[in-house]
Amino acid sequence: MLQNNRKPFHKGLLALLAILLVVTIVATGCGKKDNAAAGGATPTPAPAAKGNPSDVLVTYKNGGKVTRGDFDKFLGVLMLFQKQYAQFKDDPSFQQEMMNQYLTMKILASRADDKAKAEADKQAKDQLAQIKTAMDAQQGGSDKLLKDANLTQADLDEFVKMNILAIVSEESKVTDQDLQAAYKAKLDQDKDSYTVATVDHILIGTSDPATGKETRSKDDALKRAKEVKSKLDQGGDFTALAKEYSEDPGSKDKGGQYKDADISQWVPEFKKAAAELPIGKISDPVETSYGYHVMKVESRKTKTFDDVKDELKSEAAQTKMMDFATKELPGLIETNNLPKPAPTPAPTAPAAGQTPAPDVPKTDAPKTDAPKTDAPKNAPATK
Numbered sequence: 001m002l003q004n005n006r007k008p009f010h011k012g013l014l015a016l017l018a019i020l021l022v023v024t025i026v027a028t029g030c031g032k033k034d035n036a037a038a039g040g041a042t043p044t045p046a047p048a049a050k051g052n053p054s055d056v057l058v059t060y061k062n063g064g065k066v067t068r069g070d071f072d073k074f075l076g077v078l079m080l081f082q083k084q085y086a087q088f089k090d091d092p093s094f095q096q097e098m099m100n101q102y103l104t105m106k107i108l109a110s111r112a113d114d115k116a117k118a119e120a121d122k123q124a125k126d127q128l129a130q131i132k133t134a135m136d137a138q139q140g141g142s143d144k145l146l147k148d149a150n151l152t153q154a155d156l157d158e159f160v161k162m163n164i165l166a167i168v169s170e171e172s173k174v175t176d177q178d179l180q181a182a183y184k185a186k187l188d189q190d191k192d193s194y195t196v197a198t199v200d201h202i203l204i205g206t207s208d209p210a211t212g213k214e215t216r217s218k219d220d221a222l223k224r225a226k227e228v229k230s231k232l233d234q235g236g237d238f239t240a241l242a243k244e245y246s247e248d249p250g251s252k253d254k255g256g257q258y259k260d261a262d263i264s265q266w267v268p269e270f271k272k273a274a275a276e277l278p279i280g281k282i283s284d285p286v287e288t289s290y291g292y293h294v295m296k297v298e299s300r301k302t303k304t305f306d307d308v309k310d311e312l313k314s315e316a317a318q319t320k321m322m323d324f325a326t327k328e329l330p331g332l333i334e335t336n337n338l339p340k341p342a343p344t345p346a347p348t349a350p351a352a353g354q355t356p357a358p359d360v361p362k363t364d365a366p367k368t369d370a371p372k373t374d375a376p377k378n379a380p381a382t383k
Protein backbone atom coordinates (compact mmCIF):
# COMPACT_ATOMS: atom_id res chain seq x y z
CA MET A 1 0.00 0.00 0.00
CA LEU A 2 1.76 3.10 -1.19
CA GLN A 3 1.03 6.53 0.20
CA ASN A 4 -0.77 8.65 -2.38
CA ASN A 5 1.17 7.10 -5.30
CA ARG A 6 3.70 9.91 -4.95
CA LYS A 7 7.44 9.59 -5.16
CA PRO A 8 9.29 11.62 -2.56
CA PHE A 9 10.63 14.93 -3.82
CA HIS A 10 13.63 16.69 -2.44
CA LYS A 11 12.34 19.66 -0.45
CA GLY A 12 14.34 22.01 -2.67
CA LEU A 13 13.03 20.54 -5.89
CA LEU A 14 9.45 20.69 -4.63
CA ALA A 15 9.71 24.41 -3.91
CA LEU A 16 11.54 24.94 -7.17
CA LEU A 17 8.66 23.52 -9.19
CA ALA A 18 5.80 24.88 -7.09
CA ILE A 19 4.78 27.52 -9.62
CA LEU A 20 5.27 25.38 -12.71
CA LEU A 21 1.78 24.06 -13.30
CA VAL A 22 2.96 22.15 -16.33
CA VAL A 23 0.54 19.25 -16.24
CA THR A 24 -2.40 21.64 -16.54
CA ILE A 25 -0.62 23.61 -19.22
CA VAL A 26 0.10 20.57 -21.36
CA ALA A 27 -3.43 19.21 -21.01
CA THR A 28 -5.21 22.48 -21.72
CA GLY A 29 -2.76 23.93 -24.23
CA CYS A 30 -1.15 21.34 -26.47
CA GLY A 31 -3.98 18.85 -26.03
CA LYS A 32 -6.60 21.16 -27.53
CA LYS A 33 -4.48 21.65 -30.60
CA ASP A 34 -4.09 17.89 -31.03
CA ASN A 35 -7.86 17.50 -31.05
CA ALA A 36 -8.14 19.69 -34.11
CA ALA A 37 -6.11 17.28 -36.21
CA ALA A 38 -8.14 15.52 -38.85
CA GLY A 39 -8.57 11.81 -38.36
CA GLY A 40 -6.96 11.89 -34.92
CA ALA A 41 -3.45 12.47 -36.33
CA THR A 42 -1.02 14.45 -34.21
CA PRO A 43 -0.01 17.63 -36.07
CA THR A 44 3.61 18.70 -36.25
CA PRO A 45 4.07 21.67 -33.89
CA ALA A 46 4.79 24.97 -35.59
CA PRO A 47 8.45 25.82 -34.93
CA ALA A 48 9.19 28.77 -32.71
CA ALA A 49 10.67 31.81 -34.40
CA LYS A 50 14.44 31.89 -34.12
CA GLY A 51 16.49 34.96 -33.42
CA ASN A 52 19.05 36.62 -31.20
CA PRO A 53 19.14 36.32 -27.40
CA SER A 54 18.63 40.08 -27.21
CA ASP A 55 15.35 39.97 -29.14
CA VAL A 56 12.46 41.25 -27.02
CA LEU A 57 9.65 38.68 -26.88
CA VAL A 58 7.28 40.36 -24.43
CA THR A 59 6.89 43.81 -22.93
CA TYR A 60 4.69 44.66 -19.98
CA LYS A 61 3.67 47.74 -18.04
CA ASN A 62 6.19 49.92 -16.22
CA GLY A 63 8.96 49.18 -18.69
CA GLY A 64 9.22 45.43 -18.14
CA LYS A 65 10.49 43.12 -20.86
CA VAL A 66 11.51 39.51 -21.48
CA THR A 67 14.23 38.74 -24.04
CA ARG A 68 14.67 35.53 -25.97
CA GLY A 69 17.76 34.82 -23.89
CA ASP A 70 15.80 35.20 -20.63
CA PHE A 71 13.05 32.90 -21.83
CA ASP A 72 15.43 30.27 -23.24
CA LYS A 73 17.18 30.04 -19.86
CA PHE A 74 13.84 29.65 -18.11
CA LEU A 75 12.82 26.83 -20.44
CA GLY A 76 16.27 25.29 -20.07
CA VAL A 77 15.93 25.04 -16.29
CA LEU A 78 12.43 23.63 -16.66
CA MET A 79 13.64 20.91 -19.04
CA LEU A 80 16.52 20.15 -16.68
CA PHE A 81 14.04 18.93 -14.07
CA GLN A 82 11.13 17.93 -16.30
CA LYS A 83 12.73 16.26 -19.30
CA GLN A 84 9.42 14.88 -20.58
CA TYR A 85 8.30 18.39 -21.50
CA ALA A 86 11.09 18.87 -24.04
CA GLN A 87 8.76 17.43 -26.69
CA PHE A 88 6.57 20.53 -26.34
CA LYS A 89 9.29 23.19 -26.30
CA ASP A 90 8.52 24.42 -29.84
CA ASP A 91 4.76 24.24 -29.47
CA PRO A 92 3.21 27.74 -29.53
CA SER A 93 0.53 26.88 -26.94
CA PHE A 94 3.15 25.54 -24.56
CA GLN A 95 5.41 28.57 -25.09
CA GLN A 96 2.59 31.02 -24.43
CA GLU A 97 1.62 29.27 -21.21
CA MET A 98 5.22 29.02 -20.04
CA MET A 99 5.74 32.71 -20.74
CA ASN A 100 2.78 33.41 -18.46
CA GLN A 101 4.43 31.31 -15.77
CA TYR A 102 7.72 33.15 -16.20
CA LEU A 103 6.04 36.55 -16.08
CA THR A 104 4.11 35.55 -12.95
CA MET A 105 7.32 34.67 -11.14
CA LYS A 106 9.25 37.66 -12.44
CA ILE A 107 6.62 40.30 -11.64
CA LEU A 108 5.62 38.95 -8.23
CA ALA A 109 9.29 38.63 -7.24
CA SER A 110 9.83 42.27 -8.22
CA ARG A 111 7.08 43.31 -5.80
CA ALA A 112 8.67 41.67 -2.76
CA ASP A 113 9.52 43.84 0.23
CA ASP A 114 12.86 43.79 2.08
CA LYS A 115 11.65 41.31 4.69
CA ALA A 116 10.56 38.85 2.02
CA LYS A 117 13.87 39.31 0.19
CA ALA A 118 15.87 38.49 3.31
CA GLU A 119 13.81 35.35 3.99
CA ALA A 120 14.00 34.27 0.33
CA ASP A 121 17.80 34.65 0.31
CA LYS A 122 18.04 32.26 3.28
CA GLN A 123 15.71 29.71 1.70
CA ALA A 124 17.39 29.94 -1.69
CA LYS A 125 20.83 29.25 -0.23
CA ASP A 126 19.54 26.16 1.55
CA GLN A 127 17.56 24.85 -1.39
CA LEU A 128 20.31 25.44 -3.93
CA ALA A 129 22.58 23.35 -1.72
CA GLN A 130 19.98 20.57 -1.66
CA ILE A 131 19.53 20.74 -5.43
CA LYS A 132 23.28 20.55 -6.00
CA THR A 133 23.52 17.51 -3.73
CA ALA A 134 20.71 15.80 -5.64
CA MET A 135 22.29 16.63 -9.01
CA ASP A 136 25.78 15.56 -7.92
CA ALA A 137 24.35 12.16 -7.00
CA GLN A 138 23.50 11.60 -10.68
CA GLN A 139 25.94 10.40 -13.29
CA GLY A 140 28.30 13.18 -14.30
CA GLY A 141 27.25 15.47 -11.46
CA SER A 142 25.79 18.95 -11.57
CA ASP A 143 28.48 20.41 -13.86
CA LYS A 144 27.74 17.91 -16.63
CA LEU A 145 23.98 18.19 -16.22
CA LEU A 146 24.13 21.97 -16.53
CA LYS A 147 26.52 21.84 -19.48
CA ASP A 148 24.34 19.32 -21.34
CA ALA A 149 21.35 21.63 -20.78
CA ASN A 150 23.35 24.63 -22.07
CA LEU A 151 22.98 26.33 -18.68
CA THR A 152 25.32 27.85 -16.13
CA GLN A 153 25.18 27.68 -12.36
CA ALA A 154 24.22 31.37 -12.43
CA ASP A 155 21.20 30.55 -14.62
CA LEU A 156 20.03 27.95 -12.12
CA ASP A 157 20.69 30.25 -9.16
CA GLU A 158 18.70 33.07 -10.75
CA PHE A 159 15.74 30.82 -11.49
CA VAL A 160 15.62 29.33 -7.99
CA LYS A 161 16.00 32.70 -6.25
CA MET A 162 13.28 34.32 -8.36
CA ASN A 163 10.91 31.40 -7.82
CA ILE A 164 11.42 31.38 -4.06
CA LEU A 165 11.16 35.15 -3.80
CA ALA A 166 7.81 35.11 -5.62
CA ILE A 167 6.48 32.41 -3.29
CA VAL A 168 7.79 34.01 -0.10
CA SER A 169 6.41 37.38 -1.14
CA GLU A 170 2.92 35.93 -1.59
CA GLU A 171 3.18 33.91 1.62
CA SER A 172 3.93 37.10 3.53
CA LYS A 173 0.53 38.45 2.47
CA VAL A 174 -1.39 35.52 4.00
CA THR A 175 -2.75 36.24 7.49
CA ASP A 176 -3.18 33.79 10.36
CA GLN A 177 -6.90 34.46 10.12
CA ASP A 178 -6.84 33.26 6.50
CA LEU A 179 -4.97 30.13 7.52
CA GLN A 180 -7.27 29.35 10.43
CA ALA A 181 -10.25 29.64 8.10
CA ALA A 182 -8.62 27.30 5.57
CA TYR A 183 -7.83 24.76 8.30
CA LYS A 184 -11.42 24.80 9.57
CA ALA A 185 -12.83 24.56 6.03
CA LYS A 186 -10.82 21.43 5.32
CA LEU A 187 -11.96 19.77 8.53
CA ASP A 188 -15.57 20.77 7.83
CA GLN A 189 -15.28 19.15 4.40
CA ASP A 190 -13.64 15.99 5.76
CA LYS A 191 -13.10 15.48 9.48
CA ASP A 192 -10.16 13.19 8.68
CA SER A 193 -8.36 15.65 6.40
CA TYR A 194 -5.53 15.91 8.92
CA THR A 195 -5.78 12.52 10.62
CA VAL A 196 -2.57 10.51 10.74
CA ALA A 197 -2.30 6.94 11.99
CA THR A 198 0.18 4.14 12.43
CA VAL A 199 -1.52 1.12 10.87
CA ASP A 200 -0.42 -2.51 10.72
CA HIS A 201 -2.10 -4.55 8.01
CA ILE A 202 -1.87 -7.82 6.14
CA LEU A 203 -3.22 -7.86 2.61
CA ILE A 204 -4.56 -11.01 1.02
CA GLY A 205 -4.84 -9.95 -2.59
CA THR A 206 -7.00 -11.16 -5.40
CA SER A 207 -4.65 -10.22 -8.26
CA ASP A 208 -0.97 -10.12 -9.13
CA PRO A 209 0.49 -6.62 -8.43
CA ALA A 210 2.65 -6.69 -11.56
CA THR A 211 0.20 -8.01 -14.16
CA GLY A 212 -3.22 -7.41 -12.61
CA LYS A 213 -4.12 -11.01 -13.41
CA GLU A 214 -6.49 -12.63 -10.93
CA THR A 215 -4.63 -14.90 -8.53
CA ARG A 216 -7.47 -16.14 -6.35
CA SER A 217 -11.20 -15.73 -5.98
CA LYS A 218 -12.77 -13.41 -3.44
CA ASP A 219 -13.99 -16.42 -1.48
CA ASP A 220 -10.49 -17.90 -1.31
CA ALA A 221 -8.99 -14.53 -0.33
CA LEU A 222 -11.56 -14.07 2.43
CA LYS A 223 -10.94 -17.59 3.73
CA ARG A 224 -7.19 -16.92 3.90
CA ALA A 225 -7.71 -13.52 5.57
CA LYS A 226 -9.89 -15.17 8.25
CA GLU A 227 -7.11 -17.70 8.79
CA VAL A 228 -4.67 -14.84 9.38
CA LYS A 229 -7.07 -13.12 11.81
CA SER A 230 -7.54 -16.37 13.73
CA LYS A 231 -3.77 -16.71 14.19
CA LEU A 232 -3.54 -13.12 15.39
CA ASP A 233 -6.43 -13.61 17.81
CA GLN A 234 -4.55 -16.58 19.24
CA GLY A 235 -1.53 -14.40 19.97
CA GLY A 236 0.37 -14.67 16.71
CA ASP A 237 3.05 -12.05 16.03
CA PHE A 238 1.72 -9.43 13.61
CA THR A 239 5.13 -8.61 12.13
CA ALA A 240 5.99 -12.25 11.47
CA LEU A 241 2.59 -13.03 9.99
CA ALA A 242 2.73 -9.96 7.75
CA LYS A 243 6.07 -11.09 6.35
CA GLU A 244 4.63 -14.55 5.77
CA TYR A 245 1.18 -13.72 4.40
CA SER A 246 0.94 -10.11 3.23
CA GLU A 247 0.95 -9.36 -0.49
CA ASP A 248 1.43 -5.62 -0.15
CA PRO A 249 4.93 -4.82 -1.51
CA GLY A 250 4.90 -1.43 0.18
CA SER A 251 4.69 -2.76 3.74
CA LYS A 252 5.33 -6.52 3.74
CA ASP A 253 9.04 -6.25 4.57
CA LYS A 254 8.27 -3.73 7.33
CA GLY A 255 5.96 -6.14 9.11
CA GLY A 256 2.90 -4.65 7.45
CA GLN A 257 3.24 -1.25 9.08
CA TYR A 258 2.64 2.27 7.78
CA LYS A 259 3.83 4.72 10.41
CA ASP A 260 2.21 8.13 10.99
CA ALA A 261 0.57 8.01 7.57
CA ASP A 262 -1.96 10.50 6.27
CA ILE A 263 -5.13 8.41 6.09
CA SER A 264 -6.89 10.74 3.64
CA GLN A 265 -4.74 9.28 0.88
CA TRP A 266 -6.20 5.79 1.14
CA VAL A 267 -9.19 4.23 -0.63
CA PRO A 268 -12.47 4.80 1.24
CA GLU A 269 -12.87 1.38 2.87
CA PHE A 270 -9.31 1.30 4.19
CA LYS A 271 -9.46 4.96 5.26
CA LYS A 272 -12.73 4.37 7.14
CA ALA A 273 -11.27 1.44 9.04
CA ALA A 274 -8.10 3.39 9.86
CA ALA A 275 -10.25 6.23 11.21
CA GLU A 276 -12.73 4.15 13.21
CA LEU A 277 -11.08 0.97 14.48
CA PRO A 278 -10.45 0.95 18.23
CA ILE A 279 -6.75 1.31 18.97
CA GLY A 280 -5.04 -2.08 19.24
CA LYS A 281 -8.03 -4.12 18.03
CA ILE A 282 -7.53 -6.72 15.29
CA SER A 283 -10.11 -6.05 12.59
CA ASP A 284 -12.28 -8.50 10.76
CA PRO A 285 -11.18 -8.69 7.10
CA VAL A 286 -11.73 -5.33 5.40
CA GLU A 287 -12.60 -5.61 1.71
CA THR A 288 -11.24 -3.17 -0.86
CA SER A 289 -10.82 -3.49 -4.60
CA TYR A 290 -7.40 -5.01 -3.93
CA GLY A 291 -8.48 -7.87 -1.70
CA TYR A 292 -8.94 -8.30 2.05
CA HIS A 293 -6.97 -6.55 4.76
CA VAL A 294 -6.57 -7.60 8.37
CA MET A 295 -5.76 -4.38 10.21
CA LYS A 296 -4.67 -3.02 13.55
CA VAL A 297 -4.40 0.69 14.34
CA GLU A 298 -1.49 1.33 16.68
CA SER A 299 -2.05 5.08 17.10
CA ARG A 300 -4.12 7.88 15.64
CA LYS A 301 -4.15 11.65 15.99
CA THR A 302 -5.26 14.82 14.21
CA LYS A 303 -2.57 17.23 13.11
CA THR A 304 -3.01 20.60 14.80
CA PHE A 305 -3.20 23.95 13.07
CA ASP A 306 0.43 24.61 14.02
CA ASP A 307 1.42 21.26 12.49
CA VAL A 308 0.04 22.23 9.07
CA LYS A 309 0.42 26.01 9.15
CA ASP A 310 3.36 26.08 6.74
CA GLU A 311 1.56 23.72 4.36
CA LEU A 312 -1.56 25.90 4.41
CA LYS A 313 0.50 29.03 3.85
CA SER A 314 2.18 27.48 0.82
CA GLU A 315 -1.18 26.43 -0.63
CA ALA A 316 -2.60 29.93 -0.07
CA ALA A 317 0.43 31.54 -1.73
CA GLN A 318 0.12 29.31 -4.78
CA THR A 319 -3.58 30.19 -5.04
CA LYS A 320 -2.65 33.88 -4.98
CA MET A 321 -0.10 33.29 -7.74
CA MET A 322 -2.65 31.47 -9.88
CA ASP A 323 -5.15 34.29 -9.34
CA PHE A 324 -2.52 36.81 -10.44
CA ALA A 325 -1.71 34.79 -13.57
CA THR A 326 -5.35 34.48 -14.63
CA LYS A 327 -6.79 37.81 -13.51
CA GLU A 328 -4.12 40.53 -13.38
CA LEU A 329 -1.35 39.42 -15.70
CA PRO A 330 -3.29 39.61 -19.00
CA GLY A 331 -3.90 43.32 -18.42
CA LEU A 332 -0.21 44.00 -17.81
CA ILE A 333 1.14 42.54 -21.06
CA GLU A 334 1.63 45.18 -23.75
CA THR A 335 3.28 43.25 -26.61
CA ASN A 336 3.83 39.54 -27.22
CA ASN A 337 6.01 38.40 -30.13
CA LEU A 338 5.91 34.68 -29.46
CA PRO A 339 4.34 32.49 -32.16
CA LYS A 340 0.57 32.34 -31.77
CA PRO A 341 -1.21 28.97 -31.49
CA ALA A 342 -3.26 28.01 -34.54
CA PRO A 343 -6.96 28.65 -33.87
CA THR A 344 -9.23 25.64 -33.55
CA PRO A 345 -11.44 25.48 -36.65
CA ALA A 346 -15.11 26.25 -36.03
CA PRO A 347 -17.54 23.40 -36.79
CA THR A 348 -18.99 23.53 -40.29
CA ALA A 349 -22.77 23.83 -40.46
CA PRO A 350 -24.42 20.93 -42.33
CA ALA A 351 -25.92 21.63 -45.72
CA ALA A 352 -29.67 21.97 -45.99
CA GLY A 353 -31.33 18.61 -45.51
CA GLN A 354 -28.09 16.96 -44.37
CA THR A 355 -28.01 15.12 -41.06
CA PRO A 356 -25.18 16.41 -38.90
CA ALA A 357 -22.56 13.86 -37.84
CA PRO A 358 -22.69 12.90 -34.17
CA ASP A 359 -20.06 14.35 -31.84
CA VAL A 360 -17.44 11.77 -30.93
CA PRO A 361 -15.73 12.49 -27.63
CA LYS A 362 -11.98 12.90 -27.88
CA THR A 363 -9.40 13.04 -25.15
CA ASP A 364 -7.74 16.38 -24.46
CA ALA A 365 -4.58 14.82 -23.13
CA PRO A 366 -1.57 14.72 -25.46
CA LYS A 367 0.55 11.62 -25.69
CA THR A 368 3.41 12.20 -23.30
CA ASP A 369 6.10 10.14 -21.66
CA ALA A 370 4.62 10.78 -18.25
CA PRO A 371 6.12 8.60 -15.52
CA LYS A 372 4.06 5.56 -14.59
CA THR A 373 2.77 5.06 -11.07
CA ASP A 374 4.67 2.71 -8.81
CA ALA A 375 1.51 1.66 -6.99
CA PRO A 376 0.84 -2.09 -7.20
CA LYS A 377 -2.59 -2.93 -8.51
CA ASN A 378 -3.48 -4.86 -5.38
CA ALA A 379 -2.55 -2.08 -2.95
CA PRO A 380 -5.14 0.07 -1.17
CA ALA A 381 -3.76 3.11 -2.93
CA THR A 382 -5.24 6.55 -2.90
CA LYS A 383 -8.51 7.43 -4.50
